[in-house]
Amino acid sequence: MSVLRSVIVGCGSYLPARIVTNDELAAQVDTSDQWITERTGIKMRHIAADNELTSDLAAAAAKAALAQAKLEAAAIDLIVVATATPDQTFPATATRVQEKLGLTRGVAFDVQAVCSGFIFALTVADNFLRLGQANRALVIGAETFSRILDWEDRGTCVLFGDGAGAVVLEARAGHGSTDDRGILVSRIHSDGRYHDLLYVDGGPSSTQTTGHVKMEGKEVFRHAVTNLAAVVGETLGAAGLKATDLDWIVPHQANKRILDATAKKLGLGADKVIVTVDHHANTSAASVPLALAEAVADGRIQVGQLVLLEAMGGGFTWGASLIRM
Numbered sequence: 001m002s003v004l005r006s007v008i009v010g011c012g013s014y015l016p017a018r019i020v021t022n023d024e025l026a027a028q029v030d031t032s033d034q035w036i037t038e039r040t041g042i043k044m045r046h047i048a049a050d051n052e053l054t055s056d057l058a059a060a061a062a063k064a065a066l067a068q069a070k071l072e073a074a075a076i077d078l079i080v081v082a083t084a085t086p087d088q089t090f091p092a093t094a095t096r097v098q099e100k101l102g103l104t105r106g107v108a109f110d111v112q113a114v115c116s117g118f119i120f121a122l123t124v125a126d127n128f129l130r131l132g133q134a135n136r137a138l139v140i141g142a143e144t145f146s147r148i149l150d151w152e153d154r155g156t157c158v159l160f161g162d163g164a165g166a167v168v169l170e171a172r173a174g175h176g177s178t179d180d181r182g183i184l185v186s187r188i189h190s191d192g193r194y195h196d197l198l199y200v201d202g203g204p205s206s207t208q209t210t211g212h213v214k215m216e217g218k219e220v221f222r223h224a225v226t227n228l229a230a231v232v233g234e235t236l237g238a239a240g241l242k243a244t245d246l247d248w249i250v251p252h253q254a255n256k257r258i259l260d261a262t263a264k265k266l267g268l269g270a271d272k273v274i275v276t277v278d279h280h281a282n283t284s285a286a287s288v289p290l291a292l293a294e295a296v297a298d299g300r301i302q303v304g305q306l307v308l309l310e311a312m313g314g315g316f317t318w319g320a321s322l323i324r325m
């Protein structure tokens with residue numbers, strides 16, 4: 001029997017030009033390159049220019065993904081943007097991206113799951129394509145987290161950066177085997193009880209201000225390792241595969257210690273983990289597609305390989321996608 005599956009036919013990314021190193025941050029807040037490197041693995045982050053909006057980053061990443069797919073924007077009939085830092089409260093940043101790509105038809109909307117946003121957006125777009133409700137989707141993770149940081153709070157401001165990553169998904173008919181290209185299985189979860197461990201203390205309905213990131217770092221760390229290992233196991237199990245079958249794991253890039261601890265829990269070698277947190281920092285919803293695009297561009301991730309994407313973020317939210325590239 002023929003089944004529809006969503007195949008990644010292009011990846012792209014965009015990083016703002018301005019790079020801020022740990023030493024530059026240490027000149028502004030009471031921190032040091034040594035502390036940031038030892039606790040997080042972060043060495044630098046990109047910061048958007050004043051006139052660069054999340055939709056600008058997203059549109060640039062989308063254009064790069066379309067170029068790799070050798071497609072015109074007109075081939076796209078669905079745009080899903082994952083972001084926690086939209087241009088405006090409304091309309092959806094995805095509609096700004098649609099306009100910037102010169103598109104006037106199709107569907108464009110945002111998905112909000114903070115650092116897990118890209119996995120959630122990919123899952124939603126995959127469902128549209130497998131149901132025949134769209135043929136080609138742009139799934140974008142884009143953030144300007146620098147705009148919601150308290151630059152006097154050294155516990156959070158050193159951790160994040162700005163950027164965008166995108167993939168083009170195309171619905172293709174296949175036999176449904178795990179050897180066929182496409183998204184094999186995705187699993188996503190939320191648990192609102194953990195709101196207070198990671199949130200922004202503002203919003204249109206509560207304070208009428210944008211607010212700043214607040215985080216209980218140690219608690220987030222503990223939950224991240226447990227939830228990520230569990231959802232990776234669940235996703236692999238649903239496909240009848242094991243961690244040792246993976247060619248690559250592309251984790252949300254929050255902290256090198258979370259990446260190492262999760263890989264260890266899964267029994268995966270460090271040589272199978274794509275790491276960009278050292279040069280991107282935590283770019284929230286952009287981190288997974290940025291890391292994916294980098295590893296595809298440098299030839300590490302190749303067509304036919306088995307790749308697992310995973311992320312965890314505020315809410316809490318968490319999820320994983322297993323993909324035959």
Ligand code: ACO
Pocket residue numbers: 030031032035036039040115154155156158159198215216217218219220221224252253254255282312313314
């Ligand atoms: N520079 C220097 N010192 C600092 C800094 C800093 N930037 N930030 C905190 N400190 C100090 C603290 O004040 C504290 O000092 P004290 O002992 O005198 O009170 C000390 O360092 C230890 O602080 P902790 O918060 O306990 O440090 P911890 O070892 O937990 O590391 C960190 C903090 C890096 C945030 C860690 O908890 C972590 O990685 N958590 C995961 C959370 C995360 O990555 N979140 C990202 C978003 S969520 C997500 O994407 C999954």
